[in-house]
Amino acid sequence: MNQPAPRQVASIEGVGVRRMTSDQVILDGIDWSVRAGEHWALLGANGAGKTTLLKLIGAVMHPTSGTVEVLGNRLGRVDVRELRAHIGHVSTSQRVPQDAPAHTVVLTGATGTVQPLWRKYDDETRQLAHDLLSELECKELADRPFGVCSGGQRARILIARALMPAPSLLLLDEPFNALDLPSREDLIDALRRLAADRPALATVTVTHHLEELPPTTSHALLLREGRVGACGPVGDVLTGELMTRCFGRPIDVTHQDGRWLARSGHRS
Known part of the structure; x- marks a missing residue:
């Protein structure tokens, strides 16, 4: 018996984005869809x-052309303030009170x-x-000021914060930025557990480094100069040939024990 396809969480069709002041093309002819339970890597x-692509599916901005649907709502026909309440967004540039305890930040x-x-807050x-801090394995940080937490701890606290409204879509904008190796691995493990514990949750992670991708990554999209270079199941996209084409220099990709590694050689 065929299983029904997972519901569509976000859909982008023929999308273009131009900077109005300079008419610069930022995105051109983008087609992309994200379904429930998928975990995407966004690289370029x-x-x-x-x-910009993350802002579109996060309902933070509108396209210049084409259509964007998020959680069944088309941008331009929905109150984006209400829509954003159902989208989790994590970025190291988020403004949160540095002196507030972690529990307050999550609240x-x-x-x-x-x-x-x-x-x-009832x-x-x-x-x-408290439960989300426990799920992200940082319950001992509940009373610690956010500003004195390590980079990896802050990343997990921000993920717990983003999960408060039980979003269907979680967007992670370079969450590994400036993390040391142990902190990176702690965060990767947290994302792996999150995928296992919340099978309907869709995630999109922006990163520059393949070694930051958790083994639960299911799909990947490569962007080059505002256009889709490759898009689909992660094993089909994260290849040396496609990564070389995307970044414009020789790249060798290896995959072992569910993790990826990219190395670049000298241009010939």
Whole structure:
């Protein structure tokens, strides 16, 4: 008996984005869809359009042309403020109060605010924040000020914050930025557990390094100069040939024990 296909979480068709002040093409002719339970890697050189693409499916900006649907709602026909409440977004550049304890930072995810709105948090909401810290294996940080936590700890706290509204889509914008090796591996393990514990959750992770991808990564999209270079199941996309074409220099890709590694040789 055939199983029904997972529901579509985000869909982009014929999308283009231009910078109005300079008419610069940022994205051109993008077609892409993300389904429930898929875990995407979004890769490309600096300036390829990764952050812009993430903003589109995060309902943070609108395309210049084409259509974007997120969680069954087409941008331009929906209140994006309400839509964003169902999308988790994690970025190291997010503004959160540095002196607030980790539990308070996670609580703000329930209201989507920088500062806590204490009257909005009932006992159930407060307990959920504790539960999410436990799920991300950082419950011991509940009372520690966010600003004194390590980079890896802050990343996991921000993921817990993003999960407060039980999103269907989680966007991770370079979450491994500036992490040391142990912190990187802790975060990779946290993402692996998250995929196992929340089978319907879809994620999109922007990264520059294949070794940062957890073994649960299912799909990949390569961007080059605002266009899709390759898109599909991760094993079909993360190849030396396609990575070489995307980054414009020889790249050798290896895959072992569920993890990837990319190495670049000298141009001939």
